[in-house]
Amino acid sequence: MIPEKRPENIIGNYHTHTSRCHHAYGEDREFVEAAIQAGYASLGFSDHTPWPYRTGHVSGVRMLPEELDGYIASVKDLREHYRDSIRIHLGLEVEYLPEYLDWMHEMRDRGIEYFIMGQHTLGSEENEIYTARACVEDDAVLRYADICCEGIRSGLFSYICHPDLFMDRRRDEDFSPACMEAADRIVQACQEMHIPLEYNLLGVLSHVEDNPRGYPSRAFWDYVSRYDVPVIIGVDAHEPYHLTHPQTRKIAEDRIRELGMKLITRLPMDDDM
Ligand SMILES: [Zn+2]
Ligand SMILES: [Zn+2]
Incomplete structure (x- = not known):
């Protein structure tokens, strides 16, 4: 049963x-319990995707490809276990990497319901540094925007994370004309594909x-x-208490209201809630 006093x-x-x-x-399960406690009606798991790196690179910031089955099984078990309290979705946070698109399609076939785009590196982590470090340079900011736009327009993603x-490594006064251009391109792609920021x-x-x-x-x-583009709040929970x-x-909701932007509270897969 969904808790009666769930905030709207x-x-x-x-x-x-x-x-x-x-x-x-x-x-x-602690993430699920925290979400229930916070009043969420729906919780999507979107851990950092594994990649089957062709170079043999082993990432320190994402699950390994061999952990994917355990992740899928765990989320499905939790979905069953907590079915009367909360709806649970199985997703992944994914970089848009054209050279590994076949892997995304494979993951869909294995039951991943949705992808959110978090472009933490401009290309594959095998040969790129952290996006924010690269983006202290204006030309990297524009590259970031173009990759994001290509990803958004692929139709594979439910939304773009952060x-x-x-x-990340710039202050407000470093929001340069290239940053404005990047923001324009990203937002326009989201508008076109009807996905939130x-x-x-x-x-x-x-x-x-x-x-x-x-x-x-x-x-x-x-x-x-x-x-005129919708905004969705993402907890980006890395510990249960983040939920x-x-x-x-409240800080985020107040800010979005102050900006006059439209806050949406669910993805289309939960439109019936
Ligand atoms: Zn994240
Ligand atoms: Zn993370």
Whole structure:
């Protein structure tokens, strides 16, 4: 049964990690229990996707390809176990890598319901540095935008995570004309494909906890507020308490309201809720 006193503004969170990515903590079921406690009606797991790297590269920030079956089984078990309390979706947070698109199709066939795009590296992690480090240069910002746009237009993604990731190592005053151009391109692609931009709560939490990341970027969001594009809040939970944090969601909702942007609370797969 869905808790009776569920707040109206909280329906789904589709950005949730598990400890398999080596930088998230807690048992899978603890994330579900935290989501129920926070009042969510729907929780999507979207751990950092594994990639079958052709170079033999082993990532330290995502599950290994051989862990995918265990991830799928665990999420499906939790879906059954908690079916009377919360709806659970099986997803992945994925970089758009044209050279590995066959893997995304394979993952769909294996039961992954949805992908959200988190472009943490401009190309494959095998030969690219962290997006935010590259994006201190304007030409990398434009490259980031073009990759995001290609990914968005592929139709594979339900939304784009922290679209302002390119601002992570920049301050508001570093929001250059190239950043404006990047923001324009990304938002226009989202509008065209009818997908939302994510307002990222892990970034909000980093400010609350006084270890601030460059996103959500005030300059980016001020700039994109001129567009009629929906915004979705993503908890980007790397620990169960991120879902129940008493302040972050409220801070994000207030900011989105202040910007005059449209907040959506669910993805189409939960339209019946
Ligand atoms: Zn992560
Ligand atoms: Zn994430």
